[in-house]
Amino acid sequence: MIGSAFNQLWQSTGLFGFMGMVEGFGIGNLVMIIVGFILLYLAIAKGFEPLLLVTIGFGCILSNVPMGYIASIDPNSGNPGFIKMLFDMGIDTGLFPILIFMGVGAMTDFGPLIANPKTLLLGAAAQVGIFIALLGALALSFIPGISFDLYAAASIGIIGGADGPTAIYVTGRLAPNLLGPIAVAAYSYMALVPIIQPPIMRALTTKEERLIKMQQLRPVSKLEKILFPLTVLTACAILLPSATPLVGSLMFGNLVKECGVANRLSDTMQNALMNIVTIFLGLSVGSKMEASHFLNLNTLGILLLGMVAFAFGTGTGVLMAKLMNKLDPKHPVNPLIGSAGVSAVPMAARVSSKVGQESDPQNFLLMHAMGPNVAGVIGSAVAAGVLLAVVPFMMA
Amino acid sequence: MIGSAFNQLWQSTGLFGFMGMVEGFGIGNLVMIIVGFILLYLAIAKGFEPLLLVTIGFGCILSNVPMGYIASIDPNSGNPGFIKMLFDMGIDTGLFPILIFMGVGAMTDFGPLIANPKTLLLGAAAQVGIFIALLGALALSFIPGISFDLYAAASIGIIGGADGPTAIYVTGRLAPNLLGPIAVAAYSYMALVPIIQPPIMRALTTKEERLIKMQQLRPVSKLEKILFPLTVLTACAILLPSATPLVGSLMFGNLVKECGVANRLSDTMQNALMNIVTIFLGLSVGSKMEASHFLNLNTLGILLLGMVAFAFGTGTGVLMAKLMNKLDPKHPVNPLIGSAGVSAVPMAARVSSKVGQESDPQNFLLMHAMGPNVAGVIGSAVAAGVLLAVVPFMMA
Amino acid sequence: MIGSAFNQLWQSTGLFGFMGMVEGFGIGNLVMIIVGFILLYLAIAKGFEPLLLVTIGFGCILSNVPMGYIASIDPNSGNPGFIKMLFDMGIDTGLFPILIFMGVGAMTDFGPLIANPKTLLLGAAAQVGIFIALLGALALSFIPGISFDLYAAASIGIIGGADGPTAIYVTGRLAPNLLGPIAVAAYSYMALVPIIQPPIMRALTTKEERLIKMQQLRPVSKLEKILFPLTVLTACAILLPSATPLVGSLMFGNLVKECGVANRLSDTMQNALMNIVTIFLGLSVGSKMEASHFLNLNTLGILLLGMVAFAFGTGTGVLMAKLMNKLDPKHPVNPLIGSAGVSAVPMAARVSSKVGQESDPQNFLLMHAMGPNVAGVIGSAVAAGVLLAVVPFMMA
């Protein structure tokens, strides 16, 4: 009897599971745990988007513990694990990315965009990367071993939105099994923006262009800041209802902040609520780092295409700025701020500023780059709206 | 093919929905969006209960975006929208108003009431408005185009409780379809207390009565403040169990505050928890501002009856104070504090004080008015308990 | 008609319920309400673990209000009460204790344990109390009127873990009906540690042993503090997956704190999130203080065995320290820190320090006792993992 109990305990060790002796577990779990540790290393030692990658990495480790059943249903008791519950509560339903987007809205200052609205076009141009990567995913599927359908391709494309909650929202709706690699790619490349963008920016601009000084931004009144989120919301409601969950929650957070009469709500959105949801969202996303959906050529394809998306978005943003200078030479735009249109707030705007100061240390581009930077958030949400409206219809 | 995709996108614009070309949407949504903007205007520009009316107004707008399916189930995907989820989570179940009531309890100082317990009678008298409005709703139903059943009438009456969470709790239980107009009426009239109450108060009192100076309140010990919530809870448990969810959560919050050994919980109830729930509750309530339940004569009836409830509650509170002076002339009560019995904490108490100082700038009534003011919160919850216990039985 | 309505109201008073005239209620509810008041008294006047006992006590009172249906389903409307919802959301699923454990991890400094890892053995030894009490529960079941099965016995044993969330997690999984008395016993004895432990500690040590001075703890680097939670997690994943929900969430909280790059998440885990969950968890646990599961001899048995568990754990911790001194006399350990191995952080460590200073006021044991103290948390979670893995298998 005591022997059988010891045997039971031994058969319930993780070691036993890693050796593939329990159905549903195997060496793949061990590999994924190592991937989780690598994410923790990148987050802690390298400072890659630590809030998200620490939680995603830890979620990946916990979810891959054999017979831990933390992100699945325990077949013996029928109980769901705690990360499974969090996933069902907030990712499957789309609630967590929406709540994060409220907090992002409450943290965002659209002032620079209101002062120079034409930078919205830079935020539009940089979304081209999304669709290039989408097409790339479909093309890569011709290679044996890689296989993406339209849902997967759209989710991969949205990595190019350079916006975590948008990517998670779209992928959760269209291709939840790919949530792990897509979220990791999105946050990793956002952290790598200072490495990915500068060479592209330098290659596409001349020395003279990089020296362009922009006119000082005009002051923006409080009333304009209050009316702006309402304007965007109205446009979105009239033209693209499928984008309203994302755009609406962003603008809700922003209005609560800017209206000045609900500061305690704005403060909670930015802090307690956002932090709680970030913890839950990170762990849940990490739980989608399953061996069966991660250890295949598709993941390599996703990582490659994510890079393509970022690179193309950066490039089209810069080129759009050069085109705008051609069309309206009286109000010159430094093309270096075009790359900030990918979003990745505020990192991409800082990169614009830094590259600009390489040529002229007295040229302060940061505030100018914040315009396209926050425009990129709106642009990605609009692109997400198109994908969410059209892809299910095409697949029907 | 591309034509059909463009057509699909065009048919999914909000414009198409406003024109009534999709089942379930129409021009009514546009009107409700405008109503939402009006609420935002009142909240932001006029300062009407901004924490609630900003969130309710925004929830109204988001919920009325055609084909946004933010407060309903998307018929194509079967997914509920995020505001629908919040509503099901917290309003349908009654959880959100209960949690807000905990926070209210943790913010309330019952000291002035303990020092002068007979002001509880003022809090009782001011609830008469609830039942007058209830009766009024049933009477108005004889008018063609207006139709309230007993559930609706009870929910309308509770507007006179001048207490947001109580009104939302009762309406969520008895007549959830009327939640939109009732919550808006309740919060709007609470914001209008400084305009509604003074003329009634002046009309029902003489100059001499308004000059009455009250005896200074005695100090209240910490022990009394700890025992008070337990006393109220006990009375409620013995006599009116149907009121215990509301009264119990109010007294729980108050005990956690007053006991002094759980300050971190009290602080969270008042801040992080309350703010999160306020955001969720406001958006959810806003989602009940549907064209079909708002754009009819009933809504006019509700607005009218809400005003009646406030006015009668104010009046009966003042008259009760005058009666108390008749019965117990040794301990005079300034009848101006009677109006504070409607609750609307702390606005109504401030109004008592302000009207008092019109007659005598040296007469500080604020603390005296806080007694009936917090008594009104208990009174409304007790009235809610009666409605919740008896109405379903009458309708059975 | 009005008579029948008054009658209906009278039949819905709590008084009517206490008198046993409604099915499912009776005098037992009144007794449990009094028990709830006693818990409030212990929490507020005596300072017994007030955060938990205030909420548990209030939850007990609310849940026992006849016809309040706050912790059950209202048979008339079919609606669950708010505490029932909280219970189903977080205790039945195990989510709340897991979230609390994250916060505990984010509050814990494993530095003293890393500096002197062999104190882990003290944390192991003190868990013997768990299994003694388990065996005791099975033995007591021979007494007529007391009846525990293996699920109940394991849940009772875990009281000896001296760790609230672990006890609630295990009991919620194995014997949810006993949650009330077990949680109350666990938190009460944790509060009574300064009374229970010193006599045992004095009885098992000589004056010379109590005077032992320990070597100053070496400094611990930030890197070690980051690697420690990952080390424990890895060991747990490989050897005891059934303990990973508890150990994993503890180590997640600790890593988020120690990594230094996610302070806003760590802060939220320790404050807003932990406080919210504590409120919900306390009320839910209190709802399991039902007359039918509390007012019987089993509860006396649980209280007795909880004391046994604490006493034995204290004793085996001290004896283990003495054994370690025998085996390794070069690095003497003051046996008074052995008792801290029961966990009950940080109370038990303070008791070690206080008893030590009775003999030598210059002997500062507190930091030395923190090592076994936090080791005890890990030890209890490991013991919980064994119970969760083996008990259901034995009962199958």
Place this chain on the structure above:
Amino acid sequence: MVFLAQLPKEQLIAQLENGVILMVLGIATVFVFLTLLVFLTKGMSAFAKKIAPQKKPAAVVSSPAAATLSVSPASDADIAAAIVAAFAKSKE
């Protein structure tokens, strides 16, 4: 505007009758309950005084200066402002 279907007259009258009952019942209950609470509160205060006779008042509630609900605890900015003010004063 949507025009709602009208309830039949008998039902309207029946529910008006119910409404009157509800009013009587409700007002009576609220008054009975809160009147009872007046006495319970007085009893509670007497009990509190008996078991813990206090010499110094724990809190004076009538001062107009303290006459606001403690709805929001002092914010960081308030504390900072208070310290700066105290500091400035001390320099005079």
Place this chain on the structure above:
Amino acid sequence: MVFLAQLPKEQLIAQLENGVILMVLGIATVFVFLTLLVFLTKGMSAFAKKIAPQKKPAAVVSSPAAATLSVSPASDADIAAAIVAAFAKSKE
């Protein structure tokens, strides 16, 4: 490494066609929407200026010193540090 089953060629080509359509549609929509927003924002600003002509600028957004997203409010420690610094300076 897991090798995934390959989709049939016709399906791959069909979805590539869909992808091209999606790209055209998506890029067009994004540009139309954001271009429209340029005009709406300008209109909104003109409207704002009309109903509330301002003399003093409410907020100047071009200063490089303010050039960070106000992502985190000043912490307690920051406030304390600022006060201590101010205090130390005043003692000079």
Place this chain on the structure above:
Amino acid sequence: MVFLAQLPKEQLIAQLENGVILMVLGIATVFVFLTLLVFLTKGMSAFAKKIAPQKKPAAVVSSPAAATLSVSPASDADIAAAIVAAFAKSKE
């Protein structure tokens, strides 16, 4: 008091046997696991020292002054009190 139904004697004995097994198993597992952890922790510390040899100690944990779990961060009031105290001292 409710008197609970008694389990049959054979079942009681059977579960007592299970209890003994559980005790042996449990105590063994706890000791094996935590003993292993002693060695793993020592190994981890050696590894940490190897990859990042430190000159200055990052944190000294033995000082009795620091001898409290950092359970609650300093509150605003604490900070304010500390500053006021420091200020008062500086005026001496």
